[in-house]
Amino acid sequence: MELNGGSVVAMVGKNCVAIASDxxxxxxxxxxxxxxxxxxxxxxxxxxxxxxxxxxVITLKERFRYRVNMYTIKExxxxxxxxxxxxxxxxxxxxxFGPFFVEPVIAGLTKPSEGSVPFIAGTDLIGCLTLPKDFxxxxxxSDKLFGMAESLWEPDLGxxxxxxxxxxxxxxxxxxxAFSGWGAVVHVITPDKVITRTLKGRMD
Amino acid sequence: MEAISHAGTVMGVLAKDGVxxxxxxxxxxxxxxxxxxxxxxxxxxGEKIFxxxxxxxxxxxGLTADANSLINYARQAAQRHLFSFNEDIPVEQLAQRLxxxxxxxxxxxxxRPFGVSLLYAxxxxxxxxxxxxxxxxxxxxxxxxxxxxxxxxxxxxLLKQEYKDGLSTEEAIAxxxxxxxxxxxxxxxxxxxxxxxxxxxxxxxxxxLAKIYKPAEIDALLAKHGIEKKEDDVAMAS
Amino acid sequence: MECSFAxxxxxxxxxxxxxxxxxxxxxxxxxxxxxKVLSPHLVMTYSGEPGDTVQFAEYIExxxxxxxxxxxxxxxxxxSAAWIRRTLADSLRSRxxxxxxxxxxxxxxxxxxxxxxxxxxxxxxxxxxxAAHGYGSYFALSTLDRYHNPAASLxxxxxxxxxxxxxxxxxxxxxxGKFKVRVVDKDGAREVExxxxxxxx
Numbered sequence: 001m002e003l004n005g006g007s008v009v010a011m012v013g014k015n016c017v018a019i020a021s022d023x024x025x026x027x028x029x030x031x032x033x034x035x036x037x038x039x040x041x042x043x044x045x046x047x048x049x050x051x052x053x054x055x056x057v058i059t060l061k062e063r064f065r066y067r068v069n070m071y072t073i074k075e076x077x078x079x080x081x082x083x084x085x086x087x088x089x090x091x092x093x094x095x096x097f098g099p100f101f102v103e104p105v106i107a108g109l110t111k112p113s114e115g116s117v118p119f120i121a122g123t124d125l126i127g128c129l130t131l132p133k134d135f136x137x138x139x140x141x142s143d144k145l146f147g148m149a150e151s152l153w154e155p156d157l158g159x160x161x162x163x164x165x166x167x168x169x170x171x172x173x174x175x176x177x178a179f180s181g182w183g184a185v186v187h188v189i190t191p192d193k194v195i196t197r198t199l200k201g202r203m204d
Numbered sequence: 205m206e207a208i209s210h211a212g213t214v215m216g217v218l219a220k221d222g223v224x225x226x227x228x229x230x231x232x233x234x235x236x237x238x239x240x241x242x243x244x245x246x247x248x249x250g251e252k253i254f255x256x257x258x259x260x261x262x263x264x265x266g267l268t269a270d271a272n273s274l275i276n277y278a279r280q281a282a283q284r285h286l287f288s289f290n291e292d293i294p295v296e297q298l299a300q301r302l303x304x305x306x307x308x309x310x311x312x313x314x315x316r317p318f319g320v321s322l323l324y325a326x327x328x329x330x331x332x333x334x335x336x337x338x339x340x341x342x343x344x345x346x347x348x349x350x351x352x353x354x355x356x357x358x359x360x361x362l363l364k365q366e367y368k369d370g371l372s373t374e375e376a377i378a379x380x381x382x383x384x385x386x387x388x389x390x391x392x393x394x395x396x397x398x399x400x401x402x403x404x405x406x407x408x409x410x411x412x413l414a415k416i417y418k419p420a421e422i423d424a425l426l427a428k429h430g431i432e433k434k435e436d437d438v439a440m441a442s
Numbered sequence: 443m444e445c446s447f448a449x450x451x452x453x454x455x456x457x458x459x460x461x462x463x464x465x466x467x468x469x470x471x472x473x474x475x476x477x478k479v480l481s482p483h484l485v486m487t488y489s490g491e492p493g494d495t496v497q498f499a500e501y502i503e504x505x506x507x508x509x510x511x512x513x514x515x516x517x518x519x520x521x522s523a524a525w526i527r528r529t530l531a532d533s534l535r536s537r538x539x540x541x542x543x544x545x546x547x548x549x550x551x552x553x554x555x556x557x558x559x560x561x562x563x564x565x566x567x568x569x570x571x572x573a574a575h576g577y578g579s580y581f582a583l584s585t586l587d588r589y590h591n592p593a594a595s596l597x598x599x600x601x602x603x604x605x606x607x608x609x610x611x612x613x614x615x616x617x618x619g620k621f622k623v624r625v626v627d628k629d630g631a632r633e634v635e636x637x638x639x640x641x642x643x
Contacts, residue, residue, distance in 0.1 A: 004566065025568050030579065032560055033568035055531050055565035062528075066287045073255065073279055098535065289517070290524030297513060329552040330515050 001052055001101060003028060005179025006038050007139030008049030009170050010107040010120045011153055013162035013188075017118040019047050019107035020170045020186040022141075022201075025054055026179060034182040034203075038139075042068055043078040044194070045109045047187050048088065051139030052102035052125070060102055063091060081108030081119035085129060092127030099125045103138045109189055116191040135169075141177035148173045159188050159195060171201050205340060207266050207319045212252060213353040213387060214263035216323040217363070217380050218335045222373035222404035223325035226380045227252035227263045228353070228388050229397055253399045257282035259292040259327045259412040261401050265353035266320035266340070274320055278302055292412070295326030299336040299344045307342025317341070321352045325403045327412040333403070349379075351387075359387040373404055381429045393426055395419035443616050445578025446476065446487040447606050448545040448558050449590055450571050451599035454627035455547030455556045456634075458603055459487035460578075462619045469619075477622050480506040481516045482630045483549040489575055490542040490563060498542045502526055519548025519557040523567060531565030539563070543575045549626050556627070574606075581613050582606040596625065600637055608639045 005026045010019040025036035039049045040061045048064065050057045067087060071079050079087070085106050092100060106121045122136035123129050130136070135153050137145035148169040157165060167186055174180040181201055188195040212228035229251055253263050256278045264271040281301040285293035293301075302322065309317040317340045324336040337352060338344040349367045351359035362383045371379065380400075385393045400417040417425065446459040463471035477487045478499050484506065488499045505525075509517045517525070523546050533540045544561040560566075560573040572586040573579075589602045603623065611618050625634050 025566070027562070030583070032566075032573070033570050035570075036568060053564070054568075055527075055534065055562075058527065058567060059531050059565070062287055062290070066283050069283055069286070070279070288525055288528055289521040291518065291521045294513065329518070 001103075001140055002179055004052075004054040004057075005140050005177075006036070006051040006054075006057075007137070007141035007145060007170070007174055007177065007180040008038055008051045008105045009135065009137045009145050009149060009166060009173075010049060010105045010122075011135040011149065011157075011162060011166050011169075012118040012120055012133065014156040014158055015109075015116055015118070016159045016162055016188055016190045017107040017109060017120060018162045018166040018186065018188045019049050019105065020166050020184055021049050021051065022139075022170065022174050022180040022182060022184050024180055024182040029178070031182065037185050039185060039187060040064070041194070042084060042108075043072075045111070045189055046079070046081050046084055047107050047189065047194075048084075049105040049107070049138065050102050051105075053100070056100040056102045060091070060100055060104075064088065067091070078111075080110060081106065081121075082110075084108070085119075085121040085123075085131075089123055089127035089129050092123060092125065096126050101125055105136045105138045107136075107187075107189060109191060112191055140179040141173045144173035144176045145169060159190050163188050163195065163197070167199055171199065175202055205319075208321045208340070208353060209356075211265040211353045213351060213355055213359060213384070214252060214265050214321075214323050215349075215351040215359055215363075215380055215384060216263065216325055216335045216337075216347065217349040217367070217371070217376040218325075218333055218347070219371040219373045219376035221333070222376065222402055223327075223333050223335055224373065224376045224380045225253060225261055225263045225323060225325045225401045225403075226384050227265075227399040228384065229399060251399065253401050253416055255414055255416060256298065256324070257286075257293060257326075258414065259403070260295055260298055261325050261403055261414045261416065263323040263325075263352075263399075263401075264320055265322075266318075270318045271320045271322075274302060274305070274318055274322070277305060292328065294328040294330055295324060295334045295336060296331070296346075298326070299324050299338055303338050303342040303344045305342075306338065306340060310341050323350065323352060325401070327403060327405065355387045359383055362386065373402060377402065377425070378429055381426065395422040395426075398422055398426075400425065443577045443614060443618060444476075444489040445574065445576030445582070445610060445618060446489055446543075446545050447574045447578065447582050447586075447603060448487065448547055448572065449586060449599060449602060450547075450556050450558045450592060451594040451596060452592070453549075453554075453556060454596055454599065454625050455485075455549065455558050456596075456599050456603055456623065456625050457485050457487050457545055457547045458607070458621045458623040458636075459489065459545075460618050460620070461622050463492075465492070472619050475622055477624050478503055479624070479631045480522065481510050483516060483551060483626055484519060484522055485547050485624045485626050485631045487545045487575075488542055491540075494540045495542050498540045502529070516551070518552060519546070519550050519559075522546065522548065523557070523559040523561070523569075527561055527565050527567045530561065530563060534563070534565055545573050545575060547624075547626050549628060549630075551628070554628065577614065578606075578610040578618070581610045585609045596627075596634075597637075600634065604636050604639055607636070
């Protein structure tokens with residue numbers, strides 16, 4: 001986890017969810033790239049965040065894309081957040097004794113006919129799911145993210161308030177982490193659209 | 205080959221900014237339950253026209269069971285390519301994959317070949333919009349406009365007369381509907397008898413956009429192009 | 443000490459690799475080409491475990507060539523990079539992983555844009571404006587942070603590259619020797635000469 005660095009956080013709001021990641025890709029203390037997003041859209045209503053070993057981040061992104069595409073095309077409908085979370089979990093557990101070094105975070109909304117209910121989940125590197133009601137943190141700044149999220153998050157935030165809360169949480173947490181930072185990307189998923197904004201932070 | 209010549213017609217027309225695919229459905233009946241198909245994520249009834257990948261739609265003519273197996277193979281091949289190369293599979297390569305499989309069954313004894321012809325409408329950055337046809341032997345070829353299935357001879361000669369280079373997608377849609385209405389066995393053209401799809405570029409993202417029309421959209425399209433029973437009769441009388 | 447650099451300019455990518463083949467503290471060769479032209483618009487530098495490097499580079503080279511012949515067109519830089527990455531990522535979890543680091547420069551004819559990828563032996567990939575591998579990266583990346591200009595002409599790009607090499611030569615405890623430089627642009631890949639070094643006071 002400390003080889004490439006990187007952090008992700010997801011939060012629940014009122015009829016919306018937010019997920020954000022930093023942009024750094026490092027090789028131990030050396031920064032290689034500052035455009036490395038760790039969040040990946042799965043459907044119009046689900047985004048996965050994958051902090052951890054960068055090679056596994058990319059491999060898993062591609063594996064999930066493969067499996068979700070086959071699911072979508074065969075079922076003739078998009079995958080639901082909870083179903084996807086279990087897909088993530090089983091994909092990781094397949095490698096129980098030689099794991100991918102990634103701790104995913106999933107954020108999504110259920111389909112409108114089921115009330116666009118916010119869904120967030122986190123798993124450890126072998127796919128053990130946790131389903132909190134408030135927020136999920138992961139990555140090299142996860143301890144700092146816990147502190148920030150714990151103090152800033154409150155229930156029933158609207159999309160714009162949630163955006164502000166998650167942005168402040170992530171930016172202030174990664175400023176205290178040498179392995180994360182170099183700006184961030186924030187997505188807020190609402191029933192009718194995904195709001196994506198790129199943030200500049202302390203670019204050092 | 206015999207089965208294909210009796211199968212519902214599938215027609216493809218290449219335009220400068222898109223490809224159009226239309227297919228005639230054969231199996232219909234009041235008792236056939238299409239309620240699930242109507243809600244389907246990709247539209248269409250899933251009988252003749254299938255989405256193979258983001259950038260390719262295919263129309264099939266022949267044995268339905270064989271076709272389903274080929275469609276599944278194509279979808280997996282396309283996803284494997286995406287997985288290895290992080291790009292949508294080039295249309296010709298996808299056609300090649302299927303043809304390699306089909307050719308295999310003509311060479312080894314004991315098994316029968318796939319009794320399916322396909323039309324592939326697709327887009328890739330190398331050759332932009334493309335239309336391919338493949339037959340059960342594993343031959344494939346690229347076309348500006350072509351037709352497979354029942355009455356394909358009539359349709360092809362009509363296409364030959366009416367096709368012009370540099371058509372727009374709208375014009376190609378009109379041409380397709382016009383010729384389909386002339387060649388199909390039934391006199392009435394409606395969503396019960398027709399499947400329809402287009403492949404264009406999304407105006408904002410410039411990514412390929414496959415659209416398989418839902419039954420209601422087909423009826424709307426037919427109404428827009430004035431293909432209804434009465435007008436057809438008038439045209440024939442004149 | 444092995445090191446390689448690369449940078450993107452206006453419509454081109456420059457890649458450079460040192461030409462020293464060393465074993466332990468002994469310099470065995472000073473004209474080893476650690477770059478490869480994979481297809482008309484794709485070049486790569488490679489470094490890492492001796493033995494693995496050449497073996498892996500040739501494997502990549504042949505496969506990219508095969509793709510070119512089968513499909514009558516070049517594999518695009520994005521797709522080549524993705525395929526090379528997959529090969530390394532698969533190899534990482536095999537019984538004997540290749541330990542090879544690459545810089546991949548290519549020109550995409552479909553969109554007329556240059557692309558540069560930093561790839562390491564783990565299968566990590568990053569699309570970057572400039573990149574370096576080896577101990578040289580600790581000096582060169584800072585130099586490139588300061589002097590890199592994505593809209594630079596080829597002459598300007600070569601001068602920036604020269605600065606990097608001079609900086610590394612200046613600061614490195616061990617001499618780095620000569621560099622092999624290749625450029626790839628719309629006209630394809632070719633070797634270029636570095637401008638003479640300007641004394642950095």
